[in-house]
Amino acid sequence: MLLGVLFLVFFLLHLTGDPVTLMVSRHASPSEIAALRQELGFDRPILVQFWDYLTNALQGDFGHSFRYRQPAMNLVMERIPATIELASVALFMAILMGVTIGILGGSNPNSILDSLARGIGLLGQTIPTFWLGLILIIIFSVNLGWFPTYGRSTFELFGLNIPDKSIVLPAFALSLFTTGQLARFTRSAVLEVMNEEYVTTARSKGLRKIRIYSRYILKNSAIPMISIIGVQFSYLLSGSIYIETIFSWPGLGNLLAEAVSTRDFFLVQATAFFTSFVVIGLQLVTDLIYMLVDPRIRYR
Amino acid sequence: MIKMKNHQKENINPESTGLLVDLEEDRSIRARLYYIWRLLWRDKAGLIGLIVFLIIIIAAISAPLLAPHDPLQQNLIASRQPPFWAEGGSFEHLLGTDNLGRDILSRIIYGARVSIMVGFLGVSIAFSLGMVIGLIAGYKGGRIENVIMTLSNMVLSLPYLVFVVFVAAILGRSLLNVILIFGFTNIPIFVRVTRGEVLRLREEGYIEAAMSIGQKTPAIIFKHIMPNLLGPLITLATFEMSAMIFYEAGLGFLGLSVPPTIPSWGNMLAEGRQYLTYFPWMSIYPGLAIVLTGFGINLFGDWLRDVLDPRMRRMKK
Numbered sequence: 153m154l155l156g157v158l159f160l161v162f163f164l165l166h167l168t169g170d171p172v173t174l175m176v177s178r179h180a181s182p183s184e185i186a187a188l189r190q191e192l193g194f195d196r197p198i199l200v201q202f203w204d205y206l207t208n209a210l211q212g213d214f215g216h217s218f219r220y221r222q223p224a225m226n227l228v229m230e231r232i233p234a235t236i237e238l239a240s241v242a243l244f245m246a247i248l249m250g251v252t253i254g255i256l257g258g259s260n261p262n263s264i265l266d267s268l269a270r271g272i273g274l275l276g277q278t279i280p281t282f283w284l285g286l287i288l289i290i291i292f293s294v295n296l297g298w299f300p301t302y303g304r305s306t307f308e309l310f311g312l313n314i315p316d317k318s319i320v321l322p323a324f325a326l327s328l329f330t331t332g333q334l335a336r337f338t339r340s341a342v343l344e345v346m347n348e349e350y351v352t353t354a355r356s357k358g359l360r361k362i363r364i365y366s367r368y369i370l371k372n373s374a375i376p377m378i379s380i381i382g383v384q385f386s387y388l389l390s391g392s393i394y395i396e397t398i399f400s401w402p403g404l405g406n407l408l409a410e411a412v413s414t415r416d417f418f419l420v421q422a423t424a425f426f427t428s429f430v431v432i433g434l435q436l437v438t439d440l441i442y443m444l445v446d447p448r449i450r451y452r
Numbered sequence: 453m454i455k456m457k458n459h460q461k462e463n464i465n466p467e468s469t470g471l472l473v474d475l476e477e478d479r480s481i482r483a484r485l486y487y488i489w490r491l492l493w494r495d496k497a498g499l500i501g502l503i504v505f506l507i508i509i510i511a512a513i514s515a516p517l518l519a520p521h522d523p524l525q526q527n528l529i530a531s532r533q534p535p536f537w538a539e540g541g542s543f544e545h546l547l548g549t550d551n552l553g554r555d556i557l558s559r560i561i562y563g564a565r566v567s568i569m570v571g572f573l574g575v576s577i578a579f580s581l582g583m584v585i586g587l588i589a590g591y592k593g594g595r596i597e598n599v600i601m602t603l604s605n606m607v608l609s610l611p612y613l614v615f616v617v618f619v620a621a622i623l624g625r626s627l628l629n630v631i632l633i634f635g636f637t638n639i640p641i642f643v644r645v646t647r648g649e650v651l652r653l654r655e656e657g658y659i660e661a662a663m664s665i666g667q668k669t670p671a672i673i674f675k676h677i678m679p680n681l682l683g684p685l686i687t688l689a690t691f692e693m694s695a696m697i698f699y700e701a702g703l704g705f706l707g708l709s710v711p712p713t714i715p716s717w718g719n720m721l722a723e724g725r726q727y728l729t730y731f732p733w734m735s736i737y738p739g740l741a742i743v744l745t746g747f748g749i750n751l752f753g754d755w756l757r758d759v760l761d762p763r764m765r766r767m768k769k
Contacts, residue, residue, distance in 0.1 A: 278746035280698050282705045283739030286725060290732045390613035394702060398725070408614070409706055412621040424618040431611045 215418030217411070224422035227407065235396070235403030239388040241323040246330035246384070251377075253331070254338025255365070261343060269335050276332015282394035285325040289398070292321060322399040326391050330384045337380050375442075382438030386431040491759055498755025504748025508741075512564040519558035520546070523715045527553035532731050548733045550723065556734065559715040560741050566709075566716035567745065570631055570700045571693040577635025579689050582642020583681065587673060589643065590650025601647065604640030612637070616699060620708040627710045630703065634696045645688050649681050683760035690753035694746050701742050717742050 208215075217224045257269025292298050345351060354364050392405035400406065404423060411419035492499045511518055533549045534540055547556040589600040607615075616637060623629045653659055653676075662672050703709040704718015705725075712719055717738040724735030 274747070274750065278743050278750055280701060280739065280742055280746070282702055283721065283735070283742060286721070286728060286735045286739065289728060290736070386611050390611040393613060393617060394705065397706065408617065412617060413707060415621075420618060420621055424614050427614045428610050432609050435609060 215421070217416050217419040220416075220419075224419045225426075227419060228404065228422050228426050231402060231404045231407045234401060235389065235392050235405060238319065238323055238326065238392060238396070238401055238403055239385060241319055242327040242388050243330065243381070243385055245323055246327040246334055247381070249327070250331040250334025251338050253335040255342055257335065258339040258342030259346065259365075266339070269339050273332045273336040273339070276329045276335070279328060281325060281329060281391050282398060284328055285322070285395055285398040288321050288325050322395045322401055325398075326388055326395045329391065330388060333380065333384060334377070337377060341376055378442055379438055382434055382441075386434055389427060389431060492755070495755050495758070497751045498758075501748045501751025501753070501755060504744060505752050508564050508745050508748065509568055511561050512568040515562045515565055519555075519561045521555035521558040523554060523558040523562040524713075525554060529553065532727075534731075535733055535737075538733075547737050548731075550720075550734050551727055551731070554715075556720075556737055559720060560717070560738055562715045563717045563720060563738065563741065564745075566627065566714060567697045567700060567742075569627070570634060571697045573631045574634035574638065574696045575689045575693045577631070578638035578642050578692065579685060581635075582639045583646050583685060585639065586643040586646025587650060587677070587681075590647040590654070591669075591673065591677075597647070600643065604643045607637070607640045608644070613699070613702070616703065617706065617708060620703055625708065625711050627714065630700060630709050634699065638692055638696070641692065642685065642688065645684055646681060649684055650677060653677055653680055687753060687757040687760055690749055690756055694749035694753070697745055697749075698742065 215224055216222065217227055220227055253269045253272055257263075257266040260266055351364065389404075392401075392403055393409055394405070395401065396403045396406035397409045404427065408420065408423040408427075410416075411423060492502065527549070530545065530549055530553045532551060532553075533542065533545050535548045536543050536546050538548075545555050545557070547560070549555055550559070585600060589597040616633060619633050619637070620629070623633065659672065659676055662676055667675075700709055700716070701718035701721065704716050705721045707722055709718050710716050712723075720738035721735050724731070724738065727734050
């Protein structure tokens with residue numbers, strides 16, 4: 153699988169001839185281009201290049217960033233914590249809001265709450281993250297002045313750097329899509345479980361509502377949610393390209409956008425590869441958790 | 453000889469399938485249109501979606517007629533005007549002007565062209581190629597199927613946005629590139645859906661019947677499998693189209709879509725972002741256009757899915 157991704161990245165890289173023409177300025181002379189091509193080894197046979205690239209990549213070497221004059225992977229590693237932080241807060245917000253809205257909607261079908269839940273589901277799908285970020289800045293930073301317009305500021309607590317309110321807007325903007333998805337899925341999962349016989353039994357035994365919800369409904373609707381949350385986390389990671397650009401959040405997405413605009417080729421490649429790596433890893437982990445939670449599912 | 457062949461053909465088709473006979477009944481275009489209209493009228497959300505979608509398509513097609521100004525014409529004296537209802541706005545520029553004095557409303561109307569074009573052409577590429585490849589995978593099976601499915605699962609497991617940004621960064625900014633990127637990166641989704649449907653259809657009784665009376669493979673594919681594929685694929689196509697319009701705007705926002713000289717919603721947002729604090733209308737209205745489009749297509753797509761796939765309809769109730 154990983155080899156496949158490596159191959160795909162390599163293949164795309166060479167699809168358009170070679171990356172050297174993209175890297176040099178438009179005023180470079182042909183001899184300069186040839187020199188750079190030789191320096192970077194793009195003049196060698198393609199299979200040799202692939203082998204080199206493969207062995208280097210497996211050792212964690214993805215080339216050097218031109219702009220920072222550093223190994224590209226180091227830069228990626230530096231930026232990871234900020235992105236993980238942003239994505240986790242966003243995921244937490246989305247679960248909190250989405251699951252609540254979904255339960256409220258699903259347990260009172262066809263009520264006002266239900267239409268609200270479905271409305272938020274649709275909004276999450278139709279409002280682009282990058283636009284939402286801009287609107288939030290206009291409302292909450294420019295007009296109300298509640299939050300900073302950009303950047304990440306932290307305070308120290310028990311020796312850890314914890315972001316302050318500067319994370320609220322970016323995380324919220326990032327979370328809306330996931331909130332909508334979770335609201336929709338929770339709603340339908342709750343609707344489905346509500347009609348199961350064991351819920352009717354629990355009800356007829358006269359169990360309290362809270363107990364029915366926590367023991368029977370939520371527990372059983374949680375199983376499909378796990379895989380959705382796994383998928384959503386990868387959405388959050390990619391969505392961070394927009395949000396981190398808008399809010400100048402010093403994470404991976406910002407690094408990628410910056411590397412793209414400065415044509416820092418190896419950096420783009422390293423960032424894209426790393427993100428794919430994480431996302432594929434997450435899919436595996438989700439499958440495993442899924443298996444642990446629901447004993448009915450066993451993979452061969 | 454030739455005559456006999458014709459005769460045979462005529463003999464086999466209508467009677468063996470028993471379908472054409474039903475179709476000959478009142479299925480004039482008018483009756484069909486009326487039926488569709490009744491289905492739309494019953495589900496108001498779908499109707500609203502279709503209307504919004506049509507408005508945007510019309511805006512895209514007849515942009516030169518509808519736009520009050522030339523979208524590219526700069527007018528520095530009239531630059532940075534707010535929309536007409538705000539202080540300092542005028543009816544000359546209904547939604548105001550940008551930092552170079554270009555009319556925002558006209559730019560939004562012209563921007564619809566890029567979005568609709570990328571959406572339509574991108575989906576057409578993905579739809580046609582995806583369907584053919586999916587048919588091959590599902591119908592042929594064996595090693596070809598394995599190779600095709602491994603490849604498409606690989607692409608599908610990548611984070612889509614990162615993948616597209618990466619490819620767009622390599623290829624450079626042009627309308628054709630954007631269309632090709634979205635067209636080709638969307639093939640695997642269509643392959644997967646097509647193959648799934650083909651596998652399901654192959655188990656159906658009427659396909660087996662067609663096979664057992666010795667119909668040729670192309671005939672089975674074109675007459676029996678393809679018509680049944682269209683429903684799910686068209687539904688998928690509408691959702692993919694709205695996704696492509698979103699991603700195109702997103703790429704534009706990152707400066708990776710069409711060149712900055714072409715007015716597109718994403719490019720407008722990217723420019724507006726620099727003036728966000730002082731001239732927020734520059735980024736509010738192009739974004740609203742994207743939201744409206746997504747809203748329309750999604751509502752319409754939901755309706756299409758319910759109508760084309762009765763199984764989904766039952767699940768919803």
